[in-house]
Amino acid sequence: MHKGAIICIDDERAVLISLRDQLSRILTERNYSIELAESGEEALELLAELNAEAIDVPLIICDHLMPDIKGVDLLKQIHQLYPDTLKILLTGLADMDDIVRAVNKANLYRYIPKPWDQADLKLTVREALRSYERDCLLEEQNRNLQREISERRQAEIMLRQSEARLESILNSLEDVIWSATADTLDLLYLNPAAAQVYGRPTSDFIESHSLWQNDVVHPEDQHRRRKFFQELLQDGHKGVEYRILHPNGEVRWLSDRARVIQDEYGNVLRIDGIIYDITERRRAEEKLAFDALHDGLTGLPNRNLFMQRVERSLALCQEDSSYQFAVLFIDLDRFKLVNDSLGHACGDQFLISIAKKLSQCLRGSDTVARLGGDEFTILLDGTHSINDATRIGDRILAALAKPLQLGDRSLFSSASIGIAVSAPHYHQANEVLRDADIAMYRAKSCGKGRYAIFDQDMHAETVKLLQTESDLRSALKQELFTLFYQPIVNLKTGALAGFESLVRWQHPERGLIMPNDFISIAEDTGLIVELGEWVLRESCRQLSYWQAHHPSAKDLIISVNLAGHQLKESNLADTIDQILEETGLDGSSLKLELTESILVENIDAIIGTLTYLRGRNIQLSIDDFGTGYSSLSYLHRFPVSTLKIDRAFIDLMMGDTENFEIVRTIRTLAHSLGMQVVAEGIETDEQLSILVSLGCELGQGFYFSQPVTAYEAASMISRPTDWQRNHTETLIMDSQAIKEQLNLMPEFPTINPSSL
Ligand code: C2E
Numbered sequence: 158m159h160k161g162a163i164i165c166i167d168d169e170r171a172v173l174i175s176l177r178d179q180l181s182r183i184l185t186e187r188n189y190s191i192e193l194a195e196s197g198e199e200a201l202e203l204l205a206e207l208n209a210e211a212i213d214v215p216l217i218i219c220d221h222l223m224p225d226i227k228g229v230d231l232l233k234q235i236h237q238l239y240p241d242t243l244k245i246l247l248t249g250l251a252d253m254d255d256i257v258r259a260v261n262k263a264n265l266y267r268y269i270p271k272p273w274d275q276a277d278l279k280l281t282v283r284e285a286l287r288s289y290e291r292d293c294l295l296e297e298q299n300r301n302l303q304r305e306i307s308e309r310r311q312a313e314i315m316l317r318q319s320e321a322r323l324e325s326i327l328n329s330l331e332d333v334i335w336s337a338t339a340d341t342l343d344l345l346y347l348n349p350a351a352a353q354v355y356g357r358p359t360s361d362f363i364e365s366h367s368l369w370q371n372d373v374v375h376p377e378d379q380h381r382r383r384k385f386f387q388e389l390l391q392d393g394h395k396g397v398e399y400r401i402l403h404p405n406g407e408v409r410w411l412s413d414r415a416r417v418i419q420d421e422y423g424n425v426l427r428i429d430g431i432i433y434d435i436t437e438r439r440r441a442e443e444k445l446a447f448d449a450l451h452d453g454l455t456g457l458p459n460r461n462l463f464m465q466r467v468e469r470s471l472a473l474c475q476e477d478s479s480y481q482f483a484v485l486f487i488d489l490d491r492f493k494l495v496n497d498s499l500g501h502a503c504g505d506q507f508l509i510s511i512a513k514k515l516s517q518c519l520r521g522s523d524t525v526a527r528l529g530g531d532e533f534t535i536l537l538d539g540t541h542s543i544n545d546a547t548r549i550g551d552r553i554l555a556a557l558a559k560p561l562q563l564g565d566r567s568l569f570s571s572a573s574i575g576i577a578v579s580a581p582h583y584h585q586a587n588e589v590l591r592d593a594d595i596a597m598y599r600a601k602s603c604g605k606g607r608y609a610i611f612d613q614d615m616h617a618e619t620v621k622l623l624q625t626e627s628d629l630r631s632a633l634k635q636e637l638f639t640l641f642y643q644p645i646v647n648l649k650t651g652a653l654a655g656f657e658s659l660v661r662w663q664h665p666e667r668g669l670i671m672p673n674d675f676i677s678i679a680e681d682t683g684l685i686v687e688l689g690e691w692v693l694r695e696s697c698r699q700l701s702y703w704q705a706h707h708p709s710a711k712d713l714i715i716s717v718n719l720a721g722h723q724l725k726e727s728n729l730a731d732t733i734d735q736i737l738e739e740t741g742l743d744g745s746s747l748k749l750e751l752t753e754s755i756l757v758e759n760i761d762a763i764i765g766t767l768t769y770l771r772g773r774n775i776q777l778s779i780d781d782f783g784t785g786y787s788s789l790s791y792l793h794r795f796p797v798s799t800l801k802i803d804r805a806f807i808d809l810m811m812g813d814t815e816n817f818e819i820v821r822t823i824r825t826l827a828h829s830l831g832m833q834v835v836a837e838g839i840e841t842d843e844q845l846s847i848l849v850s851l852g853c854e855l856g857q858g859f860y861f862s863q864p865v866t867a868y869e870a871a872s873m874i875s876r877p878t879d880w881q882r883n884h885t886e887t888l889i890m891d892s893q894a895i896k897e898q899l900n901l902m903p904e905f906p907t908i909n910p911s912s913l
């Protein structure tokens with residue numbers, strides 16, 4: 158309903174009231190308020206107020222004769238401000254001239270003569286309002302139409318802009334956008350990116366539909382792509398990855414995601430899709446997958462892949478009992494030497510060449526893998542007998558024996574190989590590998606450069622070894638070890654010079670266990686560090702006690718065997734200092750026995766520790782001297798005071814000129830370097846005599862005494878034993894007997910130690 162106000166203007170209050178009452182009656186069903194103004198001024202104020210409140214004024218009924226202003230002039234003023242408002246003038250007939258002017262001047266809608274006829278007023282007012290409302294309506298309709306037209310124009314502009322934008326996006330995309338018929342897959346649209354992705358102009362696809370439908374796809378993936386389209390029509394949307402071929406033969410990977418487009422009734426209109434080139438991602442994934450299963454240095458399969466292949470072979474065995482396979486575990490002999498002496502880069506090249514050699518020894522269906530370091534494994538699939546594996550073993554050993562050219566160096570290599578063949582009791586790959594590993598250790602301990610085949614005896618031995626290891630751990634906790642002492646004798650005077658302390662394990666079930674049966678296990682497991690520290694402390698404590706209780710023990714020296722692991726411990730010097738302080742033993746009463754191999758393998762790492770210990774007056778001795786592979790020339794680098802000749806030479810010295818010569822050479826060498834010589838394993842009078850005549854300072858062996866308990870050792874200290882009393886006698890026998898003995902042997906040239 159139209160809302161607004163009708164204003165009546167008259168200077169006579171009574172006329173205004175009467176007008177209002179009549180208008181109220183006329184306008185009952187119309188929603189207009191009736192406002193009254195008694196002067197022109199008041200009317201203008203009223204209009205301004207209504208305008209400010211946005212209240213429409215469709216009609217003004219104004220008296221002509223008013224004291225402040227004539228109605229015609231007032232309406233003229235109003236018309237300038239409110240041209241749409243309809244104006245009716247109330248006037249006497251006498252003013253006809255004015256009226257005619259007013260109609261023109263003030264744009265009068267009508268005039269009504271005073272006194273007015275009520276019916277005329279009613280008709281006129283109604284007609285005026287209707288006409289006003291009609292005009293308003295028309296105006297609004299017009300406005301709406303105008304707005305609609307301009308909106309439509311705007312929408313068209315936006316549509317064109319959006320289309321242009323879309324096209325520019327489609328043209329600038331690196332991904333392929335395509336649209337095709339659903340039934341025949343004929344292309345309807347393809348954006349320019351296709352040229353780059355497919356490596357050919359997009360017009361190729363327009364000219365040949367079959368190119369896009371199938372031919373451009375890699376032959377191995379065509380089936381998958383056809384299946385993708387079938388499933389796409391069923392599911393409505395789908396993705397697939399496949400390869401395509403560029404005209405130059407290059408293979409690229411694409412990811413294609415498509416959607417079936419339907420109309421509102423569900424009829425299939427076409428298929429729209431987007432294609433990404435995922436070649437880089439695929440290559441990265443393939444590289445990751447390859448790296449996860451291959452060794453970075455040699456490119457061979459790694460442990461993971463090898464184990465997978467062995468699992469697969471095990472599964473084949475389970476399905477078919479006649480199926481056989483073999484696993485070879487290969488460890489290069491002395492690879493550490495190559496690495497340490499020639500550097501890691503050279504070591505790497507060496508391993509790469511070995512990997513090539515191994516691969517050349519095999520069929521394509523076999524697997525050679527690098528487990529890490531210098532360890533390789535081989536899986537021989539479908540073997541017929543153990544001979545197949547040993548033949549490969551021989552072939553590998555022969556291949557490795559040929560010199561390997563690294564730059565201007567030619568290197569020889571050898572390996573220890575363990576072989577395990579498939580058997581019904583194998584259920585997991587690591588069981589087969591473990592047994593091949595055990596066999597490899599056997600090959601190594603039997604002298605390297607050979608292969609060994611795993612058998613049940615090795616298995617039993619391994620089980621025993623594992624048991625020993627766990628027993629050793631608890632023995633350490635329960636202090637089940639004890640020390641025996643073997644006297645070391647001064648060969649010039651026959652006097653007791655000291656003892657070597659030798660550890661024994663008092664096993665609750667197996668009785669007294671000798672060190673050869675557990676020291677190497679303790680070394681392999683690192684338990685030797687703790688055990689060695691106990692031996693050191695106990696040895697020092699014991700000698701310190703003897704020295705305190707027996708005056709004759711004052712100058713005795715205790716020799717303690719030291720394992721390689723202990724030397725590598727960074728705090729060995731501190732530990733020894735602490736033990737000496739704790740037990741009150743002087744450093745000069747302690748001698749440490751190290752084997753040659755410890756020294757050779759760790760020259761740089763341990764030289765500092767050895768020098769420190771020597772500074773504390775502790776003596777250093779090389780044990781089992783002569784058995785190591787080392788060259789003798791490194792000896793002067795160590796602050797060593799004693800060489801202990803290995804028992805084997807003493808043992809064989811009698812009938813064997815070569816061994817005799819070795820003993821004499823060692824003695825000469827030692828003396829020229831200012832070192833003492835201790836002969837180990839003296840068992841007979843003859844041996845003793847020769848050693849005395851050769852000028853060996855010290856001796857040790859069953860001839861004097863077996864290793865004995867601390868209690869027995871104490872009695873040797875307090876009372877001279879038989880050999881101490883008989884010593885002079887032996888020496889007298891010497892001069893004659895030894896000369897005779899020596900005369901039996903051929904002449905040897907004197908050896909100059911500097912030529913060694
Ligand atoms: P080793 O240091 O060369 O000790 C000498 C070994 O030769 C001892 O064997 C000793 O009993 C034996 N022996 C001494 N004289 C004769 C002889 O005239 N004839 C024969 N046939 N043998 C003789 P044992 O006590 O069985 O020790 C064997 C090896 O175990 C030692 O050789 C040493 O390398 C190691 N060992 C012993 N105790 C310890 C220890 O506390 N720590 C370390 N790291 N190794 C130890």
Ligand code: MG
Pocket residue numbers: 657718750780
């Ligand atoms: Mg020793």
Ligand code: MG
Pocket residue numbers: 780781801803804837
């Ligand atoms: Mg020895």
